[in-house]
Amino acid sequence: MTNTWLQSLALVESMIPLLGKLGREHSVKVQLAGQTLMADSVTGLMGIFDKHPELDLTQVYQVLEQALASPSKQRVLALEALLAEADVQSILATPSSEGETTPVVLYGFGRIGRLLARRMCALGHTTPGMYLAAIVVRKACDNDLAKRASLLKYDSVHGTYDGLVKVDDTNQSLIINGQAVKVIYASDPAQVDYASHGIKRALLVDNTGRWRDRDGLNVHLQRPGIERVVLTAPGKEMKNIVFGVNDGDLTKSDRIVSAASCTTNAITPILSVLEKKFGIESGHVETVHAYTNDQNLIDNIHKGDRRGRAAGMNMVMTETGAAKAVSKAIPSLEGKLSGSAIRVPVINVSIAVLSLTLKEATSVEVINQLLQNASNSAELSGQIGFSAEADAVSSDFIGSEQAGILDSLSTKVRGNQATLYVWYDNEYGYSCQVVRLMEKLAQAQLESESVREEQAA
Incomplete structure (x- = not known):
């Protein structure tokens, strides 16, 4: 890297709004050697680029500008591929897809559930092809919504969440960084009609650990609005997926999968x-x-x-x-x-x-x-x-x-x-793995929807 430290710092600071817009406006995530370039931390970006001294940060900035001006159809952009391509426009030629993103339901909001929410809703981060739509919990007390918001915002282990969390009592929702997330109270999955809340073809993540076999988790699939289920615990009679190792074994027919254990x-x-x-x-x-x-x-x-x-x-x-x-x-x-x-x-x-x-x-x-x-x-x-x-x-x-x-x-x-x-x-390392698996399932679902739409046309 030929840049001085202050020059590098200035360039990285200028990349923050570009990465933010790519995520916010185009649902595009940029990665370098498999690591996501987050728009919430200059220090985090400097740490990633420090591992790759061969990069010209001026060229990186220019490529990000081009990506923003000519958004790609792809949900994830590999920065090294863009840098290696003499004609970046050949990668970014196709306009981004306007297909709907997959809603996510967190069934359970304990240690893992709250960290999944933090990861999905992190400032400057995009989870390609999906968004947090609802949380299902048992009502614990009269001011349950306020308690849930506080537990999300303040954590003894992971510190204060760097985001805005508000309570909307009227609509029984949490507002996380401007995104309304419905809180649904239920003690049994068979009680919930997700479609009645405007949720369709959702990916449900069961964080409770109560059901670990196909029959137990299949109750979620029988509910209106749920398309797929991920279990955040070892599962029986289903594929146990460790992202990065055997996620290639996933098929469109896998509607219930386990993210294995931490x-x-x-x-x-x-x-x-x-x-x-x-x-x-x-x-x-x-x-x-x-x-x-x-x-x-x-x-x-x-x-x-x-x-x-x-x-x-x-x-x-x-x-x-x-x-x-x-x-x-x-x-x-x-x-x-x-x-x-x-x-x-x-x-x-x-x-x-x-x-x-x-x-x-x-x-x-x-x-x-x-x-x-x-x-x-x-x-x-x-x-x-x-x-x-x-x-x-x-x-x-x-x-x-x-x-x-x-x-x-x-x-x-x-x-x-x-x-x-x-x-x-x-807790958090495992949650990041679960989100990676969720992203892959959401993208696969969007691809299958795109195929269906093309066939219908």
Whole structure:
């Protein structure tokens, strides 16, 4: 990069309104090596460009100007492809589609539900092909709307939401950055008629974890206005999708899919890279996991063994199906991995310890370089992060958008025996993965609608 720091800063500041207009007016998301260029933070953009010193930021600005002047039909623009093309207009020749975007319904508004809302409604961010239309919850108190708004705005872990949240009691809605989001009160999915609220062909995301099989989730599909369902937990009798690894397995006929678990999303991309390069004979995954809402704060009755003991003052041994679930995304690892978990007294960010027997010998340097390259690739930059910080601790990874981050200084290798340590924000990192899956499903739905319209014409 030939620009001085201040010149670079000025150019990046000038890109903010261009990225904002591309998202707001054209529903276009711009990415560089798989990372979204957000219009809400100069610092965030500077951090991304700092990883690519070969870029001429003046040329980047010019390309963004051209993209805004001649919007593309595509919902996602790869900046490197635009920069490499001598004639940018050849990519941007077709006017953008005017098709309707897919409404999203969040069924449940707990830790994951609220973070999905934050991610979808972030200032300067666009979620191609979809928008947040409604939230379904049980009414908890008389001033429930105000409580929901406050919990969205203020969060002990992730800080104050950088957006505007207002309450519209008359229309029973939250106004998030100017977008009205209907709040529907119901204790059972069979009670809701989404079409009566003007919601049609919606993507519903079930964050409750109450139903994890096809029959239970199918109740959502039977309701007027719902087209597809995503489960934010491991699912039975459905595809468990780890975005970046097996999302290519999705078909238009998949109307109920699982986004798997936070741990499965954290470890699967890294395991996929190692399996492809070396092959994995066997392994064990030990996850040291932040405590969650399903544990008791003080000792009390609990349906799960040990989870009834005080979460804030104990390390709690428990079980996890995350290791076995990896094989749903990487079939070649079927029966090769075992797993267990320890819940510990931290409120967020977990770490997975991968103890692996590879099919060939290697070294710390080779594995770290392999995964660092993967973290910079367009295919897996959103899934794999890379840390080489000597003083890194768990709280440093709060707010990480990657599914899992390799702690490269902790990697151990002895012949074909490898031990890797993978940090992950089990709340926000996972939520980012869910939104990526939602974007893909929404875009696929829009494409199928476009085909139907063309056939009808």
